[in-house]
Amino acid sequence: MAITDIIKTLPYWQTKCDQALDLGTPATIALEHGLYLKVSGPDRGSFLFRYRFSGSAKKLGMGAYRPGDNDALKQALTDALTYQQVLATGEDPKHCKVVLDDPNVTFERFARQWIEDNRNTWKNAKHADQWVNTLAFDAFPIIGHLPPAAITTRHIETILRKMIERGVYETASRVQERLAKVLGAAKKTGLIPKHQSNPALKDELDDGILKQLKRADDDSEPHPALDYHQAPAFWQQLAPLSHASAMALKLVILSGLRCSEVREISWNEVHLDSREVRIPRHRMKDKRAKRGLFILPLTDCMVEILLDMLQCRVPGNPWVFPGMYRKAANKQGPAGPTAISDRMILKVVETLHAKQLQIDGVGWVDPDYRPIDVHGWRATFNTWGVEAGAELGHQKHVVDRCLDHAVGNKTEEAYRRDKLIPQRLALLNDWHRHCLPQAPAPANVIPLRR
Numbered sequence: 001m002a003i004t005d006i007i008k009t010l011p012y013w014q015t016k017c018d019q020a021l022d023l024g025t026p027a028t029i030a031l032e033h034g035l036y037l038k039v040s041g042p043d044r045g046s047f048l049f050r051y052r053f054s055g056s057a058k059k060l061g062m063g064a065y066r067p068g069d070n071d072a073l074k075q076a077l078t079d080a081l082t083y084q085q086v087l088a089t090g091e092d093p094k095h096c097k098v099v100l101d102d103p104n105v106t107f108e109r110f111a112r113q114w115i116e117d118n119r120n121t122w123k124n125a126k127h128a129d130q131w132v133n134t135l136a137f138d139a140f141p142i143i144g145h146l147p148p149a150a151i152t153t154r155h156i157e158t159i160l161r162k163m164i165e166r167g168v169y170e171t172a173s174r175v176q177e178r179l180a181k182v183l184g185a186a187k188k189t190g191l192i193p194k195h196q197s198n199p200a201l202k203d204e205l206d207d208g209i210l211k212q213l214k215r216a217d218d219d220s221e222p223h224p225a226l227d228y229h230q231a232p233a234f235w236q237q238l239a240p241l242s243h244a245s246a247m248a249l250k251l252v253i254l255s256g257l258r259c260s261e262v263r264e265i266s267w268n269e270v271h272l273d274s275r276e277v278r279i280p281r282h283r284m285k286d287k288r289a290k291r292g293l294f295i296l297p298l299t300d301c302m303v304e305i306l307l308d309m310l311q312c313r314v315p316g317n318p319w320v321f322p323g324m325y326r327k328a329a330n331k332q333g334p335a336g337p338t339a340i341s342d343r344m345i346l347k348v349v350e351t352l353h354a355k356q357l358q359i360d361g362v363g364w365v366d367p368d369y370r371p372i373d374v375h376g377w378r379a380t381f382n383t384w385g386v387e388a389g390a391e392l393g394h395q396k397h398v399v400d401r402c403l404d405h406a407v408g409n410k411t412e413e414a415y416r417r418d419k420l421i422p423q424r425l426a427l428l429n430d431w432h433r434h435c436l437p438q439a440p441a442p443a444n445v446i447p448l449r450r
Contacts, residue, residue: 010074018067021045033080035062043067047076049083053092060094089188092117107151108144110191111135111182134175135182138163148186153199157206164212173213176200224366225376228384228434234364235435237352242308245344248321251305252345252374254432255296256381256402258285259374264339266318270306272298284404294404297425301432346374378403381431392430398423 009032017037020029024042031037036048047062060083062076083093094117112132119128143155156179163172179200186192202210226234231253238250252262261283269278277296284294298306309320316337323340349364353371357363364372385399400406401420 014070014073017065017073021067033077033084035076035080037065049080051087051093086189091185091188104147106144107146107148108140110148110186114182114185131178134171135178138175139179148183148191149193151199153204156200157209160209169212176213223376223379224370224372225379226364226366226372228380231380231435232437237355244321244340246348247305247309248340249345249348251302253377254301256378259342259345263321263342263345265320267320270320275303286404295419295421297421299428299432349374384431384434389427394427398427402427
């Protein structure tokens with residue numbers, strides 16, 4: 001619909017709005033293009049734009065309306081039509097409202113608003129803070145005061161060169177990607193003309209800078225992981241510890257799951273009767289709904305850990321591995337009990353490394369003598385599964401299922417729908433006997449499938 005169509009329908013909507021204000025009964029009246037008139041009393045009303053974005057219902061205030069105010073009605077309908085066009089591009093109209101309210105909006109103001117609006121779409125609250133911090137430190141001092149349309153490739157290259165000179169190649173690569181996303185959103189909302197290219201895209205940057213950014217990808221190293229032959233000795237030091245962070249680390253090692261997937265387990269996900277932990281797909285790294293729940297079959301050792309945590313459970317606390325009590329709501333989440341932090345689990349590894357360092361002067365390190373971290377245990381489990389596990393009759397795709405890795409290409413993944421519970425349980429039992437040589441043979445229990 002064009003502006004001329006709005007002008008044609010304007011008398012009809014003005015009559016309807018004026019009648020509602022004359023009546024004065026509190027109500028919300030639907031107009032068109034998602035625009036509503038909220039009547040709060042005789043001759044008192046205001047416009048609202050209602051829409052859905054990222055699965056959530058949202059609304060924007062569009063200003064007051066008084067009987068006979070033809071200009072206000074025309075502007076509200078025009079803005080609502082603009083917002084619908086922005087929605088069609090996949091962007092939140094809230095960004096467009098910033099532009100309409102102030103056509104001279106700066107890059108910093110738009111970027112901060114864009115990050116805030118997208119904060120809930122990121123799984124980790126710290127991720128949004130990292131966006132703000134990196135842009136505030138490196139980008140805003142150079143381009144923060146400029147309107148997005150005035151930003152050129154030369155500005156972007158200046159930002160990246162300063163970062164490369166400091167040697168922060170990986171951060172520079174991330175800042176380039178973040179600038180490209182924010183400027184792309186600015187272009188969709190009209191802050192950058194359609195004929196003008198996004199200056200932060202890699203296609204626009206100097207080849208020398210691109211080589212330095214590629215260096216960040218080439219220099220990225222895998223997490224340091226312990227040789228699986230040393231796992232029993234590490235477990236011998238870990239076993240006597242019984243606080244929540246140590247118990248969480250034990251389950252990370254025994255299950256092969258990621259740290260966040262273990263520390264955020266709630267009691268609603270634990271099913272001791274069927275010896276399973278059922279983790280919703282949105283909590284896994286691979287969030288594709290078609291893969292369904294991730295089922296962790298529980299071995300005897302895992303059940304013992306969960307029973308120990310159940311004995312010290314605090315009523316009203318939903319977390320298996322509880323953390324600090326948040327007194328007030330903040331960016332990290334609402335007030336109330338929280339799950340244990342990844343830093344607390346890493347602290348256990350660091351403490352055991354320091355203890356071993358005093359014993360042998362080396363500590364718990366990988367083959368390159370880097371101190372191990374929590375995530376590295378997935379690599380340790382994977383290496384054991386491929387090498388020692390194969391000798392015990394376990395197949396590689398069963399190891400991948402335990403790690404929640406995609407198996408084969410998309411076609412193979414589509415046809416592999418069996419969760420391989422018995423095979424994975426057998427694999428995990430053998431892994432436990434490797435880490436805990438004194439562990440008894442597992443009970444002949446197969447989880448019931450519903």
